[in-house]
Amino acid sequence: MPEVNFKVFRGNSEGGEEVDYKVEVTEGMVVLDAMFQIQQTKAPDLAIRWNCKAAKCGSCSAEINGKPSLMCKTRLDTLDPSKPVTVRPMRAFPIIKDLVTDVSFNYRVNKTIPPFKPKPGTDWKMLQEDVDRAQEFRKCIECFLCQDTCHVLRDHAKHEQFGGPRWLIRAASLEMHPLDVEDRIPMIREKLGIGFCNITKCCTEVCPEEIHITDNAIIPLKERVVDRYYDPIGKLIRIFTGNK
Amino acid sequence: MAEVRNAPGTQPLTPGKAGLGVTQRQDPWWAEWLGTVVGLGILGVYAFVAAEMGKGQWGPYLSPFYSPEFLQLPKLFHVATLPAGIPIALIPLVVILGFRGTCYYYRKAYYRAFFADPAGCAVGEARTDYAGETRWPWLIQNAHRYFMYLATIALIFLWFDTVVAFFPGVGGHSEFGSVNFGLGSFVMLLNVILLSGYTFGCHSLRHLIGGKNDCMSCEPSRLAGWKAASKFNAKHMQWAWASLFWVCATDLYIRLGGLGYLQHVEKWGGWH
Ligand code: SF4
Ligand code: SF4
Ligand code: FES
Ligand code: FES
Numbered sequence: 046m047p048e049v050n051f052k053v054f055r056g057n058s059e060g061g062e063e064v065d066y067k068v069e070v071t072e073g074m075v076v077l078d079a080m081f082q083i084q085q086t087k088a089p090d091l092a093i094r095w096n097c098k099a100a101k102c103g104s105c106s107a108e109i110n111g112k113p114s115l116m117c118k119t120r121l122d123t124l125d126p127s128k129p130v131t132v133r134p135m136r137a138f139p140i141i142k143d144l145v146t147d148v149s150f151n152y153r154v155n156k157t158i159p160p161f162k163p164k165p166g167t168d169w170k171m172l173q174e175d176v177d178r179a180q181e182f183r184k185c186i187e188c189f190l191c192q193d194t195c196h197v198l199r200d201h202a203k204h205e206q207f208g209g210p211r212w213l214i215r216a217a218s219l220e221m222h223p224l225d226v227e228d229r230i231p232m233i234r235e236k237l238g239i240g241f242c243n244i245t246k247c248c249t250e251v252c253p254e255e256i257h258i259t260d261n262a263i264i265p266l267k268e269r270v271v272d273r274y275y276d277p278i279g280k281l282i283r284i285f286t287g288n289k
Numbered sequence: 290m291a292e293v294r295n296a297p298g299t300q301p302l303t304p305g306k307a308g309l310g311v312t313q314r315q316d317p318w319w320a321e322w323l324g325t326v327v328g329l330g331i332l333g334v335y336a337f338v339a340a341e342m343g344k345g346q347w348g349p350y351l352s353p354f355y356s357p358e359f360l361q362l363p364k365l366f367h368v369a370t371l372p373a374g375i376p377i378a379l380i381p382l383v384v385i386l387g388f389r390g391t392c393y394y395y396r397k398a399y400y401r402a403f404f405a406d407p408a409g410c411a412v413g414e415a416r417t418d419y420a421g422e423t424r425w426p427w428l429i430q431n432a433h434r435y436f437m438y439l440a441t442i443a444l445i446f447l448w449f450d451t452v453v454a455f456f457p458g459v460g461g462h463s464e465f466g467s468v469n470f471g472l473g474s475f476v477m478l479l480n481v482i483l484l485s486g487y488t489f490g491c492h493s494l495r496h497l498i499g500g501k502n503d504c505m506s507c508e509p510s511r512l513a514g515w516k517a518a519s520k521f522n523a524k525h526m527q528w529a530w531a532s533l534f535w536v537c538a539t540d541l542y543i544r545l546g547g548l549g550y551l552q553h554v555e556k557w558g559g560w561h
Contacts (some may be wrong), residue, residue, distance in 0.1 A: 111313030111411055131313055136411075172506045196407040201419040223504040240423035243400050244393055247410035260492070260522065264393050268434075268496035275431035 049121065050129040051079055053091065058140045063131060064088075070121055076132060077105055077116035080144070092143035100253055103188030107144050108133045113190040113251045116144075135193040148189050154208040157236055158216055162227040175223040182218035182262060184254040185211065191248035191258060197241045208237035210248035210258045217262035220269065230273050233266055242267075309405060311413035318409035325402040329395075332533050339540045340382040347546035348555070349457040349465040350473040353480060353536050354381055357446035358460070381443065388440040391433040393492045394529045434493035444481070444488055451477045471555045473542060480539040483532035490521030490528055 047070045052063040066087055068079040077095055084091050096102040098117045105116040109132055110124065116132070124130050138146035192198055192209040208216075216233050219225050233239050244267075248258045256262075272279060282288075312318070336354065339345075345355030389395050400406045407414050422430050453460030454474040458467050488494070499515030502508060521528065545551050 108313065108411070110315045112316075113411060125315070128315065133313065174512065175503075175505050177505075194410050196414060197419070197421065199411070200407065200414045201417070203419070207421075221503055225503070238421075238423070241419075241421035243396065243406060243421050243427075245397050245400050245407060247407065250410050259397075264492045265496055265500050268493060269501065271431045271434065271493075272501065275428075276434065279434075 047126060049079070049124075049126045051083065052129045052131045053080070053083065053144070054131075054133040055088075055091070055143050056140065057142050061140070061143075063133075065129070070126065072122075074121045075117050076107075076109055076114075076119045076121065076130070079121065079130075080116060080132070092141070092145045094145045101186055103186035106135055106188045106190050106193065108135060108193075113194040115188060115190070115253050118253055135189065137193040137195070137198040138189075148192075150204055151187070151189055151192060151209070151211065154212045154237075155215065157208075157232070158212060158219070159227045159229055159232070161219055161222065161225050163224050164226050167224055169224070171223055178221045178261065179218040181256055182214040184256055185214060186254060187211065188253060190251045190253065194247045194251045195242075196245070196247065197243075201241075203238065203241055206238045207241040210242070210263065212237055213239060213242070213266060214256060214258055214262040217266050220266065230269055234270050234274065239263065239266055239270060308413045309415035310408060312409070312411055314409070314411060318412060322402060322408045325398050328530070329398060329402055332537050335537045336385070336533075336540075337382075339537070339544065340379075340385075342544075344544060344547050345540065347473070347543045347551075349454050349460070349462050349469055349471075350477060350543045350546065351450045351453070352540040352543045353447055353450075353477075353484075354385070354540050356381060356443065356450050358450070384436065384439045384443050387432075387436040389529075389533070391430050391436055392529065393433070394526050396430060398529075433491075434497065437488070437491050437493045440488060444484055447477075447481050447484060451481050454478075473546065473555060476539050476542050480532075480535050483528065483535050486521055487525070487528040487532040489518060490523075490525040491518075492522060492525070494518055495522050 048067045049070050051066045051068055053066060055061050055064045066083045068082050070079075075098075077093075077098060080091065080093050084093070093105065093116070095105040095117065097104070100115050100118040103115075106113065107116050108114070109116065109119050110130060111133075113135065121130075132144065134140050134144045134146045135148075138148050138150060141147050189211060192211050195210055197203050197207045198209055213233070216229055216237060219227065220229055220233070242259075242263055244259055244264060246259045249256075249260070252258055339352070340354040345352030346358075351358055401408055405414060406416070406419070420427075422428065449460070451474070453462060454471070454477045455469060456467065457463060457465040457469055495515060495518040498518050499505065499508070499511035499513075500518075502511060502515075505512045505515065542551070546555065
């Protein structure tokens, strides 16, 4: 049976190193299977987080050969078996142990987004075309790979000023909802810090749900921020025509 | 910010941990970066030089960098300046640069290519004072829709120039015949088609035409406009490259013709 060499990060937020493990490869194997084999045969204390092994729970995010990916969605036959495969924890979050990171930052950002607020006495009928946009964003499995790859968090560590792409799509799904009346534009600008995003689209590149994060959520929100803060002529027209 | 978002009890992550170009990626991520640097570099420099050089006209054909024609009247070219001392003949260049420079696609392309911000996904960066588009000069990106309005006006002139290429009399150039189905006419036609596809996929236009509505079905005509713009928008990058390349090719064609290198090709066009 062919063997592939894995270099897996072992350590915690204080530090650590890549440890070599040989894994026997069988057909159809994914990187998460390789981690199971290492746990079963070589390192029972290897920490990994996983749940579904079906690319639906968003738990098994890691960096495989430097690319933020789901371990359960990365087949070994897509990797070069002649080179060692590196598996490291997500870099934008503090490491708890080995491949497990502390992603609680995300839940704290989420709490700052005002929830869905319907009009009093809402008629709950909606047409499909009115919710199409929000439904794309609802596909999110909260794997936080987009957060991990976003250079604003990953390289510039702007966790206090920038909420990250996952939360901009959540804000977009609420803002674009036909029955929601809450106004989140000021918080999208100031608290989620949308101006920090320079639309370089890495979030879109890594999203396993193939959500068009930048084109369909962030840029439309940036345009809404422009409507509010940077478009004096548009504002005048709205005042005179009484349109929203 | 009142909330503390960094995980309590852990070290806050420090910026700039990796360093420029540092990555564990093994795939050739730099190929896209290099392609963008070379492509944008060559076409950008060409456009700039071409717009400065003059000689943007050949028979009934007008280079897109010199449209609309009335800006190029010798009198205006030499005498007329805007209050800031900017020659009027530079207006087309300012519109083109402003529109493309603040375009959401090109922003991605040049932030990555020329600012390495980031050069590739999960590839390290050098700078530690990043502020994204929250500060000058990048706040100017918020004016993209205004450049889009100007570019749309310019596009109307370009369509007019194309009609003039086919029917020179329309533009007061009947010395080149009444009908001219020359190669140059088709070069110009493809140019305006590509520029229209690029402009119609603009994110700002997509927003203004209907994307800003929450209730899409409340205004069916705007929903239809948004759907159409979304189709073009999905391929905005491709339109951006194709139209940039072809705008330069159109200028080159007309320039070479104007310098006398292409006479024979236009023989069957009818104006020689
Ligand atoms: S497009 Fe914006 S949010 Fe997405 S990775 Fe790039 S900077 Fe981050
Ligand atoms: S948007 Fe995509 S990459 Fe980001 S958390 Fe959701 S599923 Fe993961
Ligand atoms: S284990 Fe659920 S997404 Fe990988
Ligand atoms: S977004 Fe590219 S032209 Fe407007």
